[in-house]
Amino acid sequence: MHAYRSHSCAALTSANVGDTVRLSGWVHRVRDHGGVLFIDLRDHYGVTQVLCDPDSPVFAEVEKVRSEWCIRIDGNVKARDASLINPKLPTGEVEVYVRDIEVLGHAAELPLMVFGDQEYPEETRLTYRYLDLRREKMQENMKLRSDVVSSIRKRMWDREFREYQTPIITASSPEGARDFLVPSRLHPGKFYALPQAPQQFKQLLMVSGFDKYFQIAPCFRDEDPRADRSPTDFYQLDLEMSFVTQQDVFDTIAPVLAGVFEEFGGGKNVDAPESWEQISYRDAALWYGSDKPDLRNPIKMQVVSDHFRDSGFAIFAKLLTQEGTEIRAIPAPGGGSRKFCDRMNAYAQKEGLPGMGYIFWRDQGEGMEAAGPLAKNIGPERTEAIRQQLGLGVGDAAFFLGGKPKAFEAIAGRARNVIGEELKLIDEDRFAFAWIVDFPIYEADEETGKIDFEHNPFSMPQGGMEALQGDPLNVLGYQYDLACNGYELVSGAIRNHRPEIMFKAFEIAGYDEAEVRKRFGGMVNAFQYGAPPHGGCAAGIDRIVMLLAGEQNIREVILFPMNQRAEDLMMDAPSEPTSDQLMELGLRVIPQD
Numbered sequence: 040m041h042a043y044r045s046h047s048c049a050a051l052t053s054a055n056v057g058d059t060v061r062l063s064g065w066v067h068r069v070r071d072h073g074g075v076l077f078i079d080l081r082d083h084y085g086v087t088q089v090l091c092d093p094d095s096p097v098f099a100e101v102e103k104v105r106s107e108w109c110i111r112i113d114g115n116v117k118a119r120d121a122s123l124i125n126p127k128l129p130t131g132e133v134e135v136y137v138r139d140i141e142v143l144g145h146a147a148e149l150p151l152m153v154f155g156d157q158e159y160p161e162e163t164r165l166t167y168r169y170l171d172l173r174r175e176k177m178q179e180n181m182k183l184r185s186d187v188v189s190s191i192r193k194r195m196w197d198r199e200f201r202e203y204q205t206p207i208i209t210a211s212s213p214e215g216a217r218d219f220l221v222p223s224r225l226h227p228g229k230f231y232a233l234p235q236a237p238q239q240f241k242q243l244l245m246v247s248g249f250d251k252y253f254q255i256a257p258c259f260r261d262e263d264p265r266a267d268r269s270p271t272d273f274y275q276l277d278l279e280m281s282f283v284t285q286q287d288v289f290d291t292i293a294p295v296l297a298g299v300f301e302e303f304g305g306g307k308n309v310d311a312p313e314s315w316e317q318i319s320y321r322d323a324a325l326w327y328g329s330d331k332p333d334l335r336n337p338i339k340m341q342v343v344s345d346h347f348r349d350s351g352f353a354i355f356a357k358l359l360t361q362e363g364t365e366i367r368a369i370p371a372p373g374g375g376s377r378k379f380c381d382r383m384n385a386y387a388q389k390e391g392l393p394g395m396g397y398i399f400w401r402d403q404g405e406g407m408e409a410a411g412p413l414a415k416n417i418g419p420e421r422t423e424a425i426r427q428q429l430g431l432g433v434g435d436a437a438f439f440l441g442g443k444p445k446a447f448e449a450i451a452g453r454a455r456n457v458i459g460e461e462l463k464l465i466d467e468d469r470f471a472f473a474w475i476v477d478f479p480i481y482e483a484d485e486e487t488g489k490i491d492f493e494h495n496p497f498s499m500p501q502g503g504m505e506a507l508q509g510d511p512l513n514v515l516g517y518q519y520d521l522a523c524n525g526y527e528l529v530s531g532a533i534r535n536h537r538p539e540i541m542f543k544a545f546e547i548a549g550y551d552e553a554e555v556r557k558r559f560g561g562m563v564n565a566f567q568y569g570a571p572p573h574g575g576c577a578a579g580i581d582r583i584v585m586l587l588a589g590e591q592n593i594r595e596v597i598l599f600p601m602n603q604r605a606e607d608l609m610m611d612a613p614s615e616p617t618s619d620q621l622m623e624l625g626l627r628v629i630p631q632d
Contacts, residue, residue, distance in 0.1 A: 049085025279575035328452020333525030531576025
């Protein structure tokens with residue numbers, strides 16, 4: 040017999056009754072039923088119930104075991120009584136009578152329990168992550184992650200992509216976040232960087248003639264943490280293709296992701312790729328207050344400025360005399376009560392706004408009536424016009440925000456989400472996808488008027504060189520994101536592969552040719568030697584798994600994540616280097632005041 044096990048803890052069935060078996064695993068829990076000891080023995084694959092009574096030759100040793108001890112047992116498989124069968128376990132028809140036991144690893148007093156669903160502080164969970172990962176939910180999440188990555192790889196190979204590995208130590212290249220720098224021992228005073236993404240390398244692969252590339256790529260960014268973002272490193276499905284249009288990229292990646300969500304989505308409805316909307320960046324901001332809208336929520340915001348212009352509501356009327364301002368409405372079907380409206384007004388105040396104006400419609404017995412402070416100020420004719428524009432009726436409400444859109448869009452988007460959640464308008468049984476397209480390449484600083492890049496500077500401008508001759512603020516790029524249930528899953532672009540167009544694009548933002556060559560010399564030089572049109576995207580593995588697992592925090596689907604302060608509490612990182620290490624690298628740490 041094998042030194043440690045003849046079967047896993049998920050393998051035994053009624054067909055094994057009468058067999059002598061050997062199992063190894065962890066003591067999930069111990070129960071004493073009148074002198075008979077029952078142990079749930081757990082390994083990576085499942086749980087088997089083993090029992091020991093005073094007639095067993097090792098009863099005294101079994102009495103000593105405690106939770107999370109690692110043990111090996113030999114025993115005989117017996118059928119459970121019909122009334123004691125556990126249909127929730129694959130091994131629920133049998134139990135193993137212990138004849139021999141060996142303790143493979145004792146466990147000290149546990150800082151967190153593996154059995155059960157107790158909640159523990161994140162600090163405890165991350166310090167003892169190896170124990171946290173023993174918990175059933177975490178085991179399932181990590182198995183899901185592995186299975187998702189395997190499925191993605193197979194689907195990409197099936198679409199005639201090949202996987203290539205790009206460098207981990209490279210040159211610093213601004214990608215929109217801070218680099219992690221690595222000092223060079225052989226070149227004192229110089230630094231490598233960990234790649235924020237394989238962006239330049241995958242474009243160089245297209246110049247090298249590889250046509251279809253993908254990689255499950257590690258990326259490193261020194262960012263502030265969020266619930267849906269790791270502060271240090273993450274993995275993405277990175278892909279690039281030559282001789283493609285924007286639609287070609289959509290047609291390639293959409294079936295891959297839809298297939299993964301269908302395979303691992305637990306039966307939730309997955310929008311068919313051909314039905315995924317393509318929404319312009321500006322429309323997404325207007326309708327949803329976000330460039331990653333949750334389309335499970337049917338609420339769509341609208342501009343209602345004309346109804347308040349020169350109206351009796353002085354705040355909005357005066358606001359609209361200022362250039363660049365507008366009033367937007369958030370419809371709230373089913374929200375037509377003063378109690379709900381007051382609650383949402385308080386929410387807006389908590390978010391830092393003076394409040395949200397509102398109107399709600401109620402049945403007074405003699406017909407519909409518009410109620411609320413706004414309705415009284417603007418009168419029945421304007422109120423009725425608003426109701427008709429928004430398609431609302433009795434029992435509904437609308438909320439209003441005004442000013443320069445960029446100042447309130449994000450709050451309006453969050454309010455839309457809260458309204459949808461509170462009124463139970465969100466289809467929880469759906470994965471809803473949408474492409475966000477037509478991103479503006481440039482933006483102007485409100486105070487100085489200086490033009491700079493608003494989004495990816497390497498996107499091909501729509502219209503090419505000709506588009507760069509007009510107003511920069513009207514220039515759109517072939518850049519796109521894929522949103523799902525309120526998260527950005529994919530970001531990509533058709534690349535600007537023409538050096539003359541790239542130099543002009545950067546010139547508009549204040550970077551001369553010498554600066555571009557200095558920052559991106561490797562890629563710019565390569566583009567001089569017959570670069571093909573190319574484009575691609577990257578999909579966040581961590582976020583995909585987070586959605587599929589139904590988790591709200593990305594750390595629940597990462598094996599060994601950092602905490603909110605970008606610290607590894609288990610390995611004590613970051614740590615101070617030794618004096619010898621600093622001397623060898625020619626570095627000195629300057630104390631912070």
